Structures are given as C-alpha cells and as structure tokens.
Amino acid sequence: MSETPKLVLFQCQWCLFAPADQEWVDTQLPENIHLAKVPCTGRINPLYLLNAVQGGADGVMVSGCLPEQCHFKTGNIAARRQLEEFSDYLNHIGYEQDRIRFLWLDLQDRGIIQKELAAFEAQITALGPAHNLATRAAEKVGGVNA
Amino acid sequence: MPDINALKAEAKRILSEGMVDIVIGFKAGDTPLHPQPAFFKTPDEVDQLVYNALCQNNLATYLTRFPKTQKIGMVVRGCESRSVNALVFEGQHPREGLYLIGVPCDGIIDWRKIVEQTGEEVFSVIEQSDNTVLVEAKSGFFTLEKETLLHESCARCIHPNPISADVVIGELLPEGDPALACEKVAAFAGLSMEERHAWFRQEAERCIRCYACREACPMCYCEECFVDHISPRWTESGTTPAGMQGWHIVRAFHQTGRCTSCGACERACPMDIKMTYLTEKLNEDMRRKYNFEVGLDATTAPPFSTVTLDDKSRFVI
Amino acid sequence: MNLILKKDHLNHLLNAWRQEYEVYAPQSLQNFTHFLPLQDGFELAFDKAHNTRIPPKALFLPTSEALLKFTRFGGYEEVPSETAPRLIFGIRPCDAHAMTMLDTVFEQERYTDPLWKARREATVVVGLGCHEPCQTGFCTTVGSGPFNHAGLDAILTDLGEIFLVETLTEKGEHLFTQLETASEDQSMHASEVQQAAAASMPIAFETEGLKQKLDQNFASPYWEEVSRSCLGCGVCTFLCPTCFCFDIVDEAQRGERVRNWDTCMFRTYSLEASGHNPRPSRVERTRQRLSHKYSYWLDQINQIGCTGCGRCVRYCPVGLDIRAMLRKAHQLPSEVLHA
Structure with a gap:
C-alpha cells in the first residue's frame, strides 16, 4: 500500500504516566494518527468507534490502563467487554477485527506507546485500507431510491 | 395451540377479581393476515381475545408505555416472557405489578411466506390440527405445511415455553435445541469476509429509516434514540450507505445481552430486511463467552452490566 | 385516442423508449417490486403485486437527497441536479393520482420546489389500470378509482392478449405514434372491464360528513x-x-x-x-x-x-x-x- 493508513488513537488520560510519553502523544503524533483523549477507556461508547470507522479510519487503537490499575476502578474492564464484542461484531459484517486493538499500559511503562503505534501501523499497512463498511464520504444518495 | 376458551376464562378471571387493570393480548385484525395487539379493560371485552400463529408482535413492547403502578396482565409466549423478565430486570415494571398468562408457542407464521405462495389477496387463514394451514386466497385454496411458513427466528427457537409465567395454559412443548440456534450464525460466520459484508450491505441498503424495527422491539424503549440525537450526531440521518449501515450496526449492538431472538424487528420491517443474523451473532457470543441467555430469570445481570477481571478476551495481555 | 398494444410487442416498445428516456418500470427487488430503471434483459414484475412496495413518489422526492454542499470555512455550492427525460411505465392510478396532490404542495404559486418541479416536468407517466383491484385498496371510496386518469399521460387496460391504450395528454400521444387504432368493440370491451373493476370494489367507509x-x-x-x-x-x-x-x-x-x-x-x-x-x-x-x-x-x-x-x-x-x-x-x- 502506498498510502499511509489513517489511524485513530483513543487514549485514556491516565494511562501514559510518564510525562515524556504523554507529551509525545500530545505534540508529536504522526499526522496520520488522530488522537481522541478520553477520561477513561470506560467512557468509550462503541458509537465512538463506529464514528471513527465511518469517518474512514483504517485502524483504531485504544490505549488504557492495566486491568487492576484503572483510575476509576473498573472502567477499563467494562470497556474491554464491550469493545471486544464490538470489534468481533464488526468483523462479522466486514471490518476486520485486527483493525481494532486494545493496548494495556502499566503505570511503570516508558516509551511503549511509540513502539506499539508503529507496530499497529505496520499491521494495518499490511491489511491495506479498510474498504468494506460505508464511510461518510457520500457514495450515492438514497438507498433503493437512488 | 392453547385452548382459547381457557385463555379467555383466565383473562376474565384476573380482570373480574381485580388482580389486574388491563390485559394485553391479541384480537382479530381487520385483515386476515394481521391480528392486532389489543388491550382489554373489562371481562366483556375479553370475548374478542384471539390467539393464533399469525400474532406476530412481541407484546412486551407495550409494557413500558404503562405507568409502573398499573397492574398488567399479559398473554406471553416464550420470547415475550423472556422480554418481560429482561424489562423487569431493567426496572421498567415491577414484577408484582404483572400477571403473566403463559402460552407455549409452536412458532409464529410469517405472513410474507404465505403471500409468496398464494398471492397478495388472502381472505382467510385457518390452522388445522395436522400442522397444516388452510389458506383461502383469490387464486384458490392452499394447504400449506405450517413448518415451512414459520418465521426464521421461530424455526430455531430454543425456549417455546413461557418462563416464569404465573399460569400456563396449554401443554408444554419440548425445549428447542441450542445447537440449532447457533447453526445459522456459524454458517454465516463461515462465509468469507467479503461475502458477509456483501450480505450486510445488500440488506442494509434497502432501509428507509422508518424505525419499525426499533418500535417493534420491547427492549428499544429509550426516550431518545441515538439516531435522534442532533448533537453530537452519532451517525448520518438519511438513507446514505453510512447512515443505513450505522443504524443497523448500532441498533443490533444495543441489544447485546438483551435480545430474546423473538424476531419482531424482522417481522415489522416493511422492506423485508433481515436483521436477526446480527442479533443472533451477539446472542451466540453472550452464550459462548459468558454462558448468558437473557430473560431466563429477572435477576441475573446481562454481561454488559457487570464486569470481571478474568474475561477470556483477545484483548487480554 | 384509443390504441391497441399487443402484449408481445410491449418489450419492443419499452426498448424503443429507452433510446429517448430513462424508463422506470416495476421489477423484482428481493421479495417485492420496485420502480427500477430498465436494463438490458429486464423482466417486468406486474404479476407479483399490484403496487410497488415503495410508492413512486420516491422518484420525485428521494428518501434522502443532498441540497447543497458546504465547507467549514467558506461558503457553499449547490449540488448539480440534472434530470434526464424519464418515463415511468406501469404506475397504478392511485399512485399517479397521489402525485397530482403532491404537486399542490411542491408547486405552489409563491413557493415552488425546483427539484420536484424539474423532475415532474422531465417525466412522462404511463399508467396501468387495475382490472383486478386489490383487496386492501379502497380507491373508489376516496374519490379515485382503478382506472382514474389523474396524473397520467396515458393509461393501459389489460384485455388479455392486448392492452388498450388511452392517451390522455400530448406527451402521451407522442409515445404511441406507431400503434393501430382500437376498434369500437375493443373500446367497448375496455370500458366494460373498467366499470366492472370499479364495481367490484366495496365502499370501505362513508366519507360524507x-x-x-x-x-x-x-x-x-x-x-x-x-x-x-x-x-x-x-x-x-x-x-x-x-x-x-x-x-x-x-x-x-x-x-x-x-x-x-x-x-x-x-x-x-x-x-x-x-x-x-x-x-x-x-x-x-x-x-x-x-x-x-x-x-x-x-x-x-x-x-x-x-x-x-x-x-x-x-x-x-x-x-x-x-x-x-x-x-x-x-x-x-x-x-x-x-x-
């Protein structure tokens, strides 16, 4: 694939404990990665993911805290259940499940997010652009009545 | 098929004894293929009560329209009783305020399958004791096997008997085979990604956004649906591909762990859009991953309203 | 003017019209019928149902349509809307009649919807009367009928082997120039069929008062x-x-x-x-x-x-x-x- 994939990163504001990492995400994220910072991964409604997918994202990465380190106790494991099912479900109808990735970060971790994003981008590049589900770019107007 | 007189007698009894204020059931429709949901307030009105395989709606959808203080009697089949349980769990009505008259159900007939064979003009439909259906149509008389007319959700029904009903009228039927329910999902999942998507796309693109599926569903009782939001707008409002797909994706997903596979959404659709292949997939996942089936009682929380640390998820490190 | 169209000649005629118009006619879509543009090797679906599932108003007022495009920082542009000449074949009189009512909404003296108007003007409508009226229909009750002429440029009556064509407007006449004129017997037969169809429909409810x-x-x-x-x-x-x-x-x-x-x-x-x-x-x-x-x-x-x-x-x-x-x-x- 010649084009760089379009990625969306949903990032829990607590998961990047190292200031350097957070600063990197806030200021130096490559242009093809769109950042959506959330107060907790538990706040991520599957609709956000759908919005990203319909906005043309080739891959979606969610980074949150390790299961037992959630700032709000259980937000991340609630998110895990829903988002895992949602990605499974999207896979059922044509959006490969490898395009959605959940990343757990330990508060002790340093410099991991960069590597993970690079690895994810390589994975999505290998998959090619997402082309199945309709995106908001209008293809045509009107279903059977076009 | 339960004895209609016993059904009426019970409905009359609970009304006349003041156990309930209203009984929700069906009455004969103005067209032969469509019995109507009906609301009986007095024992005399109950004479109009009918129950047959053409009663295609899930009556539990009306439950959330009544104040929680109202005492409601309802004729329930397997799927309806499970929907009621799910609604009770979600605090939509206290169980004490309900009296459920259960009827074991051997499947709902999809009227579309009748008119496919007989043509549009149907004058009467009579269920006969040998599991056939006699249809009088403009094009002649037809004797059809009931089995072939069943709605797809009913053909693979696991729980034909009402669960936690206060009284059951009619003989209990053998429980369905859970393997049957997942057969269809497995077959669909076995297709290639492109094939699955092509199917989804072709079904979704007929949508006219009339939301009959939403209104027919007992679990869709939100005061404001996500598609009605103006800001933020979650998905496109019109019948663009993204709008229609967004609607079908999220409508089904919001039923995860709540859908009883009654198929009322599909039966309500004016464009004959298949939808249960989506909800069935989610139901099957809930069964497989969390050993959960909705509505078997009114106290077990569905998977999405509980959390555990030890999920077996591919997102686990 | 009354003309005769042989049924086995119909596809030929439709194909001839396709040179000049985009021709829409009821065709099968999944389990129902729908007005779709005719493609090579088309199959009409008149026997399946009386009416298409979605009314033909959708050809004039689509379920969704873009009116204009805008950008966040600068102005807007109109969406170009070109309407090629269209012909709708096989529309039922109830649907055609409805279109004349919608005209009163979209083409008022002071406010006219340009999109609706352009589409209406570019479209010729050929109706097919209902010699076997449908059971749920009640057109005669509300002042329409199985052979109502409102909104049509021509109407066909099914007489078994042939259609009797009544052209109602100039646009309609232009379509059927090649056909032979109907005999008096054939015209009589058609009007009998039409009257019998209307008479077979019971009055569904009282509209007076x-x-x-x-x-x-x-x-x-x-x-x-x-x-x-x-x-x-x-x-x-x-x-x-x-x-x-x-x-x-x-x-x-x-x-x-x-x-x-x-x-x-x-x-x-x-x-x-x-x-x-x-x-x-x-x-x-x-x-x-x-x-x-x-x-x-x-x-x-x-x-x-x-x-x-x-x-x-x-x-x-x-x-x-x-x-x-x-x-x-x-x-x-x-x-x-x-x-």
Whole structure:
C-alpha cells in the first residue's frame, strides 16, 4: 500500500504516566494518527468507534490502563467487554477485527506507546485500507431510491 | 395451540377479581393476515381475545408505555416472557405489578411466506390440527405445511415455553435445541469476509429509516434514540450507505445481552430486511463467552452490566 | 385516442423508449417490486403485486437527497441536479393520482420546489389500470378509482392478449405514434372491464360528513382507542403515496445539507427546541395523520388526501387498518364540545 493508513488513537488520560510519553502523544503524533483523549477507556461508547470507522479510519487503537490499575476502578474492564464484542461484531459484517486493538499500559511503562503505534501501523499497512463498511464520504444518495 | 376458551376464562378471571387493570393480548385484525395487539379493560371485552400463529408482535413492547403502578396482565409466549423478565430486570415494571398468562408457542407464521405462495389477496387463514394451514386466497385454496411458513427466528427457537409465567395454559412443548440456534450464525460466520459484508450491505441498503424495527422491539424503549440525537450526531440521518449501515450496526449492538431472538424487528420491517443474523451473532457470543441467555430469570445481570477481571478476551495481555 | 398494444410487442416498445428516456418500470427487488430503471434483459414484475412496495413518489422526492454542499470555512455550492427525460411505465392510478396532490404542495404559486418541479416536468407517466383491484385498496371510496386518469399521460387496460391504450395528454400521444387504432368493440370491451373493476370494489367507509366528525371529535377518547396498539413507526407514512413530509438536516461532518423523509408519527417530528412537544404521544400523532388526510387536505385543496392504495393497511406491523379506524370515526357523535 502506498498510502499511509489513517489511524485513530483513543487514549485514556491516565494511562501514559510518564510525562515524556504523554507529551509525545500530545505534540508529536504522526499526522496520520488522530488522537481522541478520553477520561477513561470506560467512557468509550462503541458509537465512538463506529464514528471513527465511518469517518474512514483504517485502524483504531485504544490505549488504557492495566486491568487492576484503572483510575476509576473498573472502567477499563467494562470497556474491554464491550469493545471486544464490538470489534468481533464488526468483523462479522466486514471490518476486520485486527483493525481494532486494545493496548494495556502499566503505570511503570516508558516509551511503549511509540513502539506499539508503529507496530499497529505496520499491521494495518499490511491489511491495506479498510474498504468494506460505508464511510461518510457520500457514495450515492438514497438507498433503493437512488 | 392453547385452548382459547381457557385463555379467555383466565383473562376474565384476573380482570373480574381485580388482580389486574388491563390485559394485553391479541384480537382479530381487520385483515386476515394481521391480528392486532389489543388491550382489554373489562371481562366483556375479553370475548374478542384471539390467539393464533399469525400474532406476530412481541407484546412486551407495550409494557413500558404503562405507568409502573398499573397492574398488567399479559398473554406471553416464550420470547415475550423472556422480554418481560429482561424489562423487569431493567426496572421498567415491577414484577408484582404483572400477571403473566403463559402460552407455549409452536412458532409464529410469517405472513410474507404465505403471500409468496398464494398471492397478495388472502381472505382467510385457518390452522388445522395436522400442522397444516388452510389458506383461502383469490387464486384458490392452499394447504400449506405450517413448518415451512414459520418465521426464521421461530424455526430455531430454543425456549417455546413461557418462563416464569404465573399460569400456563396449554401443554408444554419440548425445549428447542441450542445447537440449532447457533447453526445459522456459524454458517454465516463461515462465509468469507467479503461475502458477509456483501450480505450486510445488500440488506442494509434497502432501509428507509422508518424505525419499525426499533418500535417493534420491547427492549428499544429509550426516550431518545441515538439516531435522534442532533448533537453530537452519532451517525448520518438519511438513507446514505453510512447512515443505513450505522443504524443497523448500532441498533443490533444495543441489544447485546438483551435480545430474546423473538424476531419482531424482522417481522415489522416493511422492506423485508433481515436483521436477526446480527442479533443472533451477539446472542451466540453472550452464550459462548459468558454462558448468558437473557430473560431466563429477572435477576441475573446481562454481561454488559457487570464486569470481571478474568474475561477470556483477545484483548487480554 | 384509443390504441391497441399487443402484449408481445410491449418489450419492443419499452426498448424503443429507452433510446429517448430513462424508463422506470416495476421489477423484482428481493421479495417485492420496485420502480427500477430498465436494463438490458429486464423482466417486468406486474404479476407479483399490484403496487410497488415503495410508492413512486420516491422518484420525485428521494428518501434522502443532498441540497447543497458546504465547507467549514467558506461558503457553499449547490449540488448539480440534472434530470434526464424519464418515463415511468406501469404506475397504478392511485399512485399517479397521489402525485397530482403532491404537486399542490411542491408547486405552489409563491413557493415552488425546483427539484420536484424539474423532475415532474422531465417525466412522462404511463399508467396501468387495475382490472383486478386489490383487496386492501379502497380507491373508489376516496374519490379515485382503478382506472382514474389523474396524473397520467396515458393509461393501459389489460384485455388479455392486448392492452388498450388511452392517451390522455400530448406527451402521451407522442409515445404511441406507431400503434393501430382500437376498434369500437375493443373500446367497448375496455370500458366494460373498467366499470366492472370499479364495481367490484366495496365502499370501505362513508366519507360524507367524515371531516366534520373528525373535527368535532378532536378531543374524543376515540383517538386514544385507535392509537393504542400503534407502534409509532413510520411504515404507514413512508409507504404512503400522498405523505410528503421531510426534514432538512445539516450533515456537518460530511458538509452537506440533506433532505430526508420525515413523518408525523415520530416523536422528534414535532419536538421543539425547548423540549416541549405539542404532540407528546402516539394519540396526538395518530390524530394528526388521520386528520391531515381526511380533514386538513379538504380545507386546503378540497380533496381527500388519500388515494386508497392500501399500503398502510397491508404493511402496518400491528395490523392497524385505516378503513376500520374511519368506519369507527363515522360512528362518533356529531355535537361534541372542544375540550
């Protein structure tokens, strides 16, 4: 694939404990990665993911805290259940499940997010652009009545 | 098929004894293929009560329209009783305020399958004791096997008997085979990604956004649906591909762990859009991953309203 | 003028028209029929059902259409709308009649919808009368009929081996220049078929005085009664050939202003920005739907706003039947004070 994939990163504001990492995400994220910072991964409604997918994202990465380190106790494991099912479900109808990735970060971790994003981008590049589900770019107007 | 007189007698009894204020059931429709949901307030009105395989709606959808203080009697089949349980769990009505008259159900007939064979003009439909259906149509008389007319959700029904009903009228039927329910999902999942998507796309693109599926569903009782939001707008409002797909994706997903596979959404659709292949997939996942089936009682929380640390998820490190 | 079209000549004629027009005719789409443009090797689907599932109003007022495009920082541009000459073949008289009513909405003296108007002007409409009227239809009751001419450029009558073609406008005449003229016998036969069809349709309800009853019983418990099992979906109105309500929405993310079908049966239809909803429940919404068709249209154009196609009866998910509702309305008392 010649084009760089379009990625969306949903990032829990607590998961990047190292200031350097957070600063990197806030200021130096490559242009093809769109950042959506959330107060907790538990706040991520599957609709956000759908919005990203319909906005043309080739891959979606969610980074949150390790299961037992959630700032709000259980937000991340609630998110895990829903988002895992949602990605499974999207896979059922044509959006490969490898395009959605959940990343757990330990508060002790340093410099991991960069590597993970690079690895994810390589994975999505290998998959090619997402082309199945309709995106908001209008293809045509009107279903059977076009 | 339960004895209609016993059904009426019970409905009359609970009304006349003041156990309930209203009984929700069906009455004969103005067209032969469509019995109507009906609301009986007095024992005399109950004479109009009918129950047959053409009663295609899930009556539990009306439950959330009544104040929680109202005492409601309802004729329930397997799927309806499970929907009621799910609604009770979600605090939509206290169980004490309900009296459920259960009827074991051997499947709902999809009227579309009748008119496919007989043509549009149907004058009467009579269920006969040998599991056939006699249809009088403009094009002649037809004797059809009931089995072939069943709605797809009913053909693979696991729980034909009402669960936690206060009284059951009619003989209990053998429980369905859970393997049957997942057969269809497995077959669909076995297709290639492109094939699955092509199917989804072709079904979704007929949508006219009339939301009959939403209104027919007992679990869709939100005061404001996500598609009605103006800001933020979650998905496109019109019948663009993204709008229609967004609607079908999220409508089904919001039923995860709540859908009883009654198929009322599909039966309500004016464009004959298949939808249960989506909800069935989610139901099957809930069964497989969390050993959960909705509505078997009114106290077990569905998977999405509980959390555990030890999920077996591919997102686990 | 009455002409004769042999049935085995029909496909040839349709193909000839395709040189000049984009020809729409009922064809199978999944389990139902739909007006689709004819492609090579087309198969018409007249035997399957009387009416297409979606009324042909959708060809003039699409379920969704973009009105203009805009960008976040600078102005807007109109969406080019070119309407090539179109021919709709096989439209039923009820649907064609409905179109003339919608003209009164979209082509008013002061306000004309340019999109609707352009599409109407670019379209020739050839109807097919119903020699075997449908069971749920009630066109004769509401002042239309199985061979009504309103809104048509030509109408066909099925006489077995042949169609009798009556051309009704110049546009229609232009289409059938190659055909031979019908004999007097054939014309007689056709009018017998037409009369028999109309006569075979029972009067579904009394329309005389219905408007007054509906108006006078605005606050009657009748409305609660008939709307009790209503789900509040949009099936009846979206499939209705005379319903025309739409909603204009800015799709900000895509940068388009779009017009979508909307219906008075939805909660959000009458919801105001303050949160107040003047039609808070299905009771008021049902009253609006029925009264609009059977009372307010009469005030505006002196016609009942329904052509009796019967779609709402056939496809209502809970089997509500507008005919039964109106029969009941006719039983209502006359002198009720407004609450």
